[in-house]
Amino acid sequence: xxxxxxxxxxxxxxxxxxxxxxxxxxxxxxxxxxxxxxxxxxxxxxxxxxxxxxxxxxxxxxxxxxxxxxxxxxxxxxxxxxxxxxxxxxxxxxxxxxxxxxxxxxxxxxxxxxxxxxxxxxxxxxxxxxxxxxxxxxxxxxxxxxxxxxxxxxxxxxxxxxxxxxxxxxxxxxxxxxxxxxxxxxxxxxxxxxxxxxxxxxxxxxxxxxxxxxxxxxxxxxxxxxxxxxxxxxxxxxxxxxxxxxxxxxxxxxxxxxxxxxxxxxxxxxxxxxxxxxxxxxxxxxxxxxxxxxxxxxxxxxxxxxxxxxxxxxxxxxxxxxxxxxxxxxxxxxxxxxxxxxxxxxxxxxxxxxxxxxxxxxxxxxxxxxxxxxxxxxxxxxxxxxxxxxxxxxxxxxxxxxxxxxxxxxxxxxxxxxxxxxxxxxxxxxxxxxxxxxxxxxxxxxxxxxxxxxxxxxxxxxxxxxxxxxxxxxxxxxxxxxxxxxxxxxxxxxxxxxxxxxxxxxxxxxxx
Numbered sequence: 258x259x260x261x262x263x264x265x266x267x268x269x270x271x272x273x274x275x276x277x278x279x280x281x282x283x284x285x286x287x288x289x290x291x292x293x294x295x296x297x298x299x300x301x302x303x304x305x306x307x308x309x310x311x312x313x314x315x316x317x318x319x320x321x322x323x324x325x326x327x328x329x330x331x332x333x334x335x336x337x338x339x340x341x342x343x344x345x346x347x348x349x350x351x352x353x354x355x356x357x358x359x360x361x362x363x364x365x366x367x368x369x370x371x372x373x374x375x376x377x378x379x380x381x382x383x384x385x386x387x388x389x390x391x392x393x394x395x396x397x398x399x400x401x402x403x404x405x406x407x408x409x410x411x412x413x414x415x416x417x418x419x420x421x422x423x424x425x426x427x428x429x430x431x432x433x434x435x436x437x438x439x440x441x442x443x444x445x446x447x448x449x450x451x452x453x454x455x456x457x458x459x460x461x462x463x464x465x466x467x468x469x470x471x472x473x474x475x476x477x478x479x480x481x482x483x484x485x486x487x488x489x490x491x492x493x494x495x496x497x498x499x500x501x502x503x504x505x506x507x508x509x510x511x512x513x514x515x516x517x518x519x520x521x522x523x524x525x526x527x528x529x530x531x532x533x534x535x536x537x538x539x540x541x542x543x544x545x546x547x548x549x550x551x552x553x554x555x556x557x558x559x560x561x562x563x564x565x566x567x568x569x570x571x572x573x574x575x576x577x578x579x580x581x582x583x584x585x586x587x588x589x590x591x592x593x594x595x596x597x598x599x600x601x602x603x604x605x606x607x608x609x610x611x612x613x614x615x616x617x618x619x620x621x622x623x624x625x626x627x628x629x630x631x632x633x634x635x636x637x638x639x640x641x642x643x644x645x646x647x648x649x650x651x652x653x654x655x656x657x658x659x660x661x662x663x664x665x666x667x668x669x670x671x672x673x674x675x676x677x678x679x680x681x682x683x684x685x686x687x688x689x690x691x692x693x694x695x696x697x698x699x700x701x702x703x704x705x706x707x708x709x710x711x712x713x714x715x716x717x718x719x720x721x722x723x724x725x726x727x728x729x730x731x732x733x734x735x736x737x738x739x740x741x742x743x744x745x746x747x748x749x750x751x752x753x754x755x756x757x758x759x760x761x762x763x764x765x766x767x768x769x
Contacts, residue, residue, distance in 0.1 A: 268506075271388070271505060272503055272505040272506045273501075273502065273503065273505075276502075276505065285324075289324065289325060289326075289386035289387065290384060290385070290386050290387075291387075291388060291389060293383060293384060293389065293532065294384050296531050296532050298358065299358045299361070299530065299532070301358065301361040301362045302358040302361045304361075305332070305361045305364065310334050310335075310336060310337075311332055311333070311334055311368065312331075312332070312333050312334070312335060313330060313331070313332055314330070314331045315328070315329075315330055316328070316329055316330075316331065316408065316409075316412075317329075318404045318405055318408040319404075320380075320400065320401065320404055321400075324386070325380065325385075325386040325387060326385060326386050327377055327378065327379075327380055327385045327386075327401040327402075327404055327405055328377070328378050328383065328384035328385045329357065329375060329376060329377035329378065329405050329408075330357060330374075330375075330376040330377075331373065331374070331375055331376070331409070332364055332368060332373070332374040332376060333368065333372075333373040333374065334368040334369065334371075337368055337369050337370070337371050338371045338373070340371070341370065341371030341635055342371070342635030342636055343370065343371030343372065343630075343633055343634075343635055343636070344430050344431065344633075344636045345371065345372050345373070345430060345431035345432065345433070345629070345633035346372065346373045346374075346375055346409070346430055346431070346432045346433070347367055347372045347373070347374055347375070347432075347433045347434075347435055347629065348374075348375040348376075348377070348402065348405070348406065348432065348433070348434050348435070349374060349375070349376045349377075349435055349436075349440075350377075350379070350402065350434060350435065350436035350437070350440030350441070350443050350444050351378075351379065351382070351436075351437060351440050352437045352438040352439045352440050353382075353390060353438070353439035353440075353534075353538075353542070353546075354382070354390050354527060354533050354534040355382070355526065355527070355530070355532075355533045355534075356378050356382055356383030356384075356530075356532045356533065357376040357377055357378045357383055358376075358383070358532065359526075359605075360374070360376055363605055363622060364376075366622045366623070366626050367626060370626050370629070370630055371635075372433075372629070372633075375405065375406070375409055377401065377402065377405045379398050379401055379402075379440075379443065380392055380397050380398055380400075380401040381397075382534075383532055384532075385401065388505060389534045389536075390534040390538070390539065390542055391504070391505055391539050391541055391542055392541075392542070392545060393504060393541050393544075393545060394545060394548070395442075395443065395446045395450075395545055395548070395549035395552070396450060398443045398446075399443065399446055399447045399450040399451070400450075402434075402443070402447055403447070403450075403451060403465075406432070406465040407465060410429070410465055413430070425462065426456065426462050426463075426464065426466055427456065429465065429466055431468045431632065431633035432465060432466060432467055432468055433467070433468055433469040433470075433471060433629045433632075433633070434447065434467050434469070434470050434471070435471040435473065435625065436470075436471070436472055436473070436475060437473045437474060437604070437605065438473070438474050438475065438476055438574070438575070438602065438603075439476050439546070440475075441471075441472030441473060441474065441475020441476060441477075441566075442472075442475055442476040442477070442546070442549055442550065442553065443549075444470050444471070444472060444475070445470060445472060445475060445477070445553055445560065445564075446549050446552070446553060447467070447470075448467065448470060448559075448560045448561075448562050449552065449553065449556055449559055449560065451464065452559060452561075454466060454467040454562070455467070455561045455562050456468055458561075467562055468562075468563065468632055468633065469562065469563040469564070469565065469591075469628070469629060469632055470560075470562050470563065470564050470565070471564075471565045471566075471567070471625050471628065471629070472564070472565070472566045472567070472580075473567045473604050473605070473621065473625065474567070474568060474569055474572055474574070474575050474600075474602050474603075474604050475566060475575065475580065476546065476550060476574075476575050477550060477553060477554065477575065477576065477579055477580040477583045478550055478554065478575070478576040478579035478580070478583075479511070479512070479550075479574065479575070479576060480515075480572065480573050480574055480575060480576045480577075481576065482573070483512070483515040483573040483574070484511050484512045484515065484573070484574060485511070486509075486511050486543075490509075494508065494540045494543065494544070495544075497540055498540050498541060498544055503540060504539060504540050504541025504544070505539050505540075505541060506539060506540050507536045507537040507538065507539050508537055508538065508539070508540055508543070509537050509538060509543075510537050510538050511538070511543070512573075512574045512602075515573035515574055515602070516573075516574060516601070516602050516603060517601045517602065517603055517606065518571075518601065522603055522606055526603065553583070554579070554583060557583050557586045557587045558586060558587065558588050559588070560587045560588060560589060561587075561588045561589055561590075562589060563589060563590075563591035563592065563632065564584055564587060564589050564591070564592045564593070565592070565593045565594075565595075565625060565628045566580055566581075566584055566593070566594045566595070567595050567596075567597065567604065567621050567624065567625060568580060568594070568595070568596050568597070568600075569596075569597055569599075569600030569601050569602060569604050569617075570596050570597060570598035570599065570600060571598070571599070571600060571601045572600070572601055572602045573601070573602065574602040575602060577596065580594070581594050581741075581760055581762070584762050585762055585763070585764070591632075592762045592763075593628065593759065593762060594759065594760045594762045595624065595757060595758070595759045595760075596757060596758055596759075596760065597616070597617055597620065597621055597757045598616075598754060598755055598756070598757070598758075599613050599616045599617040599755040600617045600618075600621065604617065604618065604621055605618055605621070605622075606618065612751065612752065612755070613755070615751070616751045616752070616755040616756070616757070617755075620757060624757075734761050734764075737758075741760055741761070741764070742760065742761035742764045743758045743759065743760060743761070744758060744759040744760075744761065745758050
C-alpha cells in the first residue's frame with residue numbers, strides 16, 4: 258500500500274505538479290534527462306566503439322531555451338571515406354521510445370559506403386533532455402535535428418583549412434536523413450518545418466541542405482485495420498489533454514500487439530532495453546503523432562526533397578496505401594516507393610531464417626545505401642575515371658556479399674552482441690528448403706530502376722538462367738494484382754512471394 262501511494266503521488270507530480278511548478282518559475286528539475294544519462298551504453302554500441310577502423314565522437318548541442326540539449330554521436334570509417342571518395346553524411350532518426358544506439362548493429366553498411374553517420378537521440382529520448390518520450394509538438398523533434406545538423410556544420414567549419422570562409426549552400430556536404438517508423442514521420446516533417454533545407458531553395462543560404470529523405474516503414478498514417486483507438490477513448494484523451502492539462506499522462510500503446518507477429522520483438526526492442534521507454538504512450542505524444550500525420554498529409558505538395566519510401570508488405574502499423582498516395586502528391590521530382598513482402602513493421606529486425614533476412618533487412622539496407630550512393634557521387638576521384646568507379650562498384654558488391662554470407666554482417670559486427678537485442682539475436686533457425694536459400698546477396702540493389710529497365714536480356718539467356726530470371730513480361734512497369742503499376746527487378750534468387758517490388762510513384766492513384 259505505501260508503494261502504491263508513492264506511485265500515485267509520483268504520477269500526479271510528474272503529470273500535473275511539475276509542469277505547473279516549472280511554468281510558474283517555482284521549480285527546476287535537477288536532472289533534465291530524468292535519470293537516462295546514468296544508463297550505460299548497450300552492448301552492441303560498446304562493440305562498435307571497440308572497432309579500430311571506426312572513429313566515434315560524442316557531442317551535446319544546447320537548444321534555444323538554454324536548458325535542454327540534444328546528445329548525438331558521429332561515426333565514420335576514414336579508410337572507407339578515402340576509398341570511396343565520398344563526402345556525405347547520413348543523419349539517422351530513430352523510432353519512438355528507443356534511441357540512437359539501435360543503429361549500431363546496422364551501421365557497417367553505411368560506413369563502408371563512405372557515409373559519415375550522425376546519430377542523435379531525439380529530444381526526450383536516450384541521453385537527450387526532456388521527460389521520456391514527451392514533446393507536445395512535432396516541431397520540438399525537428400528543432401532538435403536542426404540544431405544537431407548546424408552544430409556538426411560549425412564543427413566542420415572550425416576544423417577546415419579555411420575556418421573563416423563559410424561554404425555556400427551548394428558547396429556543403431551531401432546530407433541524407435533516414436528515419437525508421439516514427440523517425441520517418443519526423444524526417445518528412447522536417448522538410449515541412451525547414452523548407453529551405455531543399456538544396457536549391459534560395460530563401461535561406463545558411464540552411465544545411467538535405468539531399469534525400471529515406472523513410473523505412475514511415476508513419477504517414479496508422480493502418481486503420483489494426484491500430485484502432487475507440488472514439489470514446491479519443492474523446493476522453495482529448496478532454497484530459499485540453500481541459501485537465503494531462504498531456505504527460507501515460508495511457509496506452511495503440512500498436513503494441515501488431516508491431517510483429519512475434520511478441521518477443523516488442524519485448525526485445527522496448528522492455529529489455531533500459532534506455533527505451535518501457536511505459537505507455539503519453540496522451541500528448543499520441544496527439545503529437547496524430548497532428549503531425551495530418552499536417553504531413555495536408556501539406557505534402559510543399560515537399561520538394563528527393564524521397565525514398567521502403568514499406569513492409571506485412572506492416573500492420575503503418576498504412577502502405579496512404580504512404581503511396583502521399584508520395585505521389587509531393588512536389589518532388591525524385592521519388593521512389595518500394596515494398597518488401599517479407600517485412601513487418603520493424604523492418605530492421607534480423608530474421609531467424611537466412612532467406613527471409615536477405616529478402617528483407619539485408620536488401621532494404623542495400624537498397625537505401627545504393628539510393629544515397631547514387632545521389633552522392635565520389636568527389637575525391639578524378640572525374641570520368643571509369644576504372645576507379647568500376648573498382649568502387651566491385652568493392653561495394655564484395656562488401657555487401659560478405660554481409661549476406663551468414664545473413665548477419667558478422668564480418669564486421671558479431672552476432673553475439675547482446676541476446677536481449679532483436680537486431681543481434683543469435684541465429685538458430687535455417688531455411689532447409691532446397692533452392693530457396695541465398696548464399697550471397699543479389700547485386701541488383703546496386704542498380705537503379707532505370708538501369709534495370711534498360712538492361713537487355715534475350716530469350717536464350719533467360720532460358721539458361723535456371724529460373725533466376727523473371728519472364729520478359731514482368732521486367733517493366735506492369736499491372737499488379739491490386740491494379741497498380743509495379744516494377745519487378747530482372748534478377749532474383751528469392752522465393753517468388755518474397756521478391757521486393759516498386760510501385761510506380763508517378764502513376765495515377767487507384768480509383769476503385
